[in-house]
Amino acid sequence: MSETVQDSVRVDELDLAIVDCLQLNPRAPWTLVGKALAVDPVTVARRWQRLTSTGTAWVTGRAAGHAGPEAGLAVIELSCTAGRTWPIAERVAQLPHVLSIEHMSGPRALSLLVEVRDLAFLSQFLLRSLGPIRGVIETRSHAVTRVHRMGDVWQLQMLDRHQRAIMTSQLGQHTVKPGGAGGARGPYDEIDRRLILLLGEDGRMPVVDLAVRLGLSEGAVRRRLGELVRSSRVILRCDVALPASSWSVITWVWCQAPVDDPDTIAAIMRHAKGVRVCFQVAGGQPNVLLALNAPSLQETAAMEAALAAAAPRLTILDRSMVLRSVKRMGRELDAAGRSIRTVPMDIWADPD
Structure with missing residues (x-):
């Protein structure tokens, strides 16, 4: 793709509304999306x-994780x-266990x-x-002990209450809400x-294409997929290139919260x-990690102020702004945040 970052934002409100519908219900039929938006399904x-x-937008599925008590x-x-950050990012992006990569400001x-x-x-x-990669000076790891929210449930907030009700009316038939109660069961x-x-x-x-690729009947695939979705053992999510949305800035905030609070x-x-x-x-030292998604750099400060007001016992230790998303949930991204290729999220692969 030879387009510039500015070219990638040529989407209108209907495009973003379609994305928002699929953020609620990633495998929803076009008839349902068309009903919610009062648009012909063919147009959708x-x-x-x-x-x-x-x-500019895409839907992915991934395993909810492993079943072990230390998994996550x-x-x-x-x-x-200096000078090795991008080659390192390109190499690390090919590793199947790396779901997402971001180029950050700060240390x-x-x-x-x-x-x-x-x-x-x-x-x-x-x-x-990671250790053998030339140019890696230091690694710092933090095990996630609990997920309170992920980007799986982030929405563009383009839909009204009635439209959201339509899109969630058939969740049991087509999918579950991304990032819902989950974790692999067995x-x-x-x-x-x-x-x-x-x-x-x-x-x-x-389903017909899945069946061909798997060498199974459509009925068998439909049943298997339905069970994986109903049990939240597969997570489906819809993403959009951030520069094409009205939420283009992400800041990570490293915090410490009282353990007894x-x-x-x-x-x-x-x-x-x-x-x-x-x-x-x-x-x-940090025991809470937050990502704040804002429409602009100016509004990031206001969000931090709102965070401080909402949680006065939370101490902000550090913050880093995302300069570029290199990979998001198995998709390599270009400078405009668009998906350019898929890297299989084969979490079962050997670490070597």
Whole structure:
């Protein structure tokens, strides 16, 4: 793609409303989206095709994680030598356990979100996958002990209450709300894994295409997919290139909350504006990690002020602005935030 960053924002309110519909219900039929938006389903399908063909918006699916008690996500900060940050980012982007990569301001050149099966696996990943890369000066890892919110549930807020009700009216038939109650229940078998990796390519891939790729009947695939979705063992989400949306700025805030004060997190989730991600983490001084999504740099400060008012016992230790998203949930992104290729999120692969 040779377009500039400015070219990538040529979407209108209807395009963003379609994305918002799919953020609520990623595999919703076009008839349902058309009903919510009072638009012909053919028009909706044609617009979505344009959005996906340009990498402006996409739907992905991924495993909810491993079933072990130590399994989950980890945030890894990388310090890199000057001139090696981009080559390191390109190399790390190919690793299947790295779900997302962001180029950051401040002391951490790169921030990674990684899926791990246990702490021993995290150690292997740090030592064997990241350690040998030339230019990596230091790694700092933080195990995510609890996910209060992820980008899976972030929405563009283009829909009114009636439209949202329409889009959620058939969730049980087509999908569950992204990032809903979940976590893997029991191990995934080989068919589950292959199906989930196909959904990583295209979370809206038709059942008939999934069946052909898997060598199974459509009925078998439909039942398998339905069970994975109903049990929240697969997470479906719709993303959009941030420069094409009205929420183009993300700031990560590293915080410390009193361990004896559960009300702090509750207050953040209830009252703080723009919270895209809220993790409780272990492994360092910060024990809370937040991502604030704002329309502009100027509004980021206002969001931090609202955060301080909502949670006065929360101490902000550091902050970093996302300069560029390199990879988001298995999709490599260009400078305009558009999806340019898929890297299979094969979390079951060996760390080597």
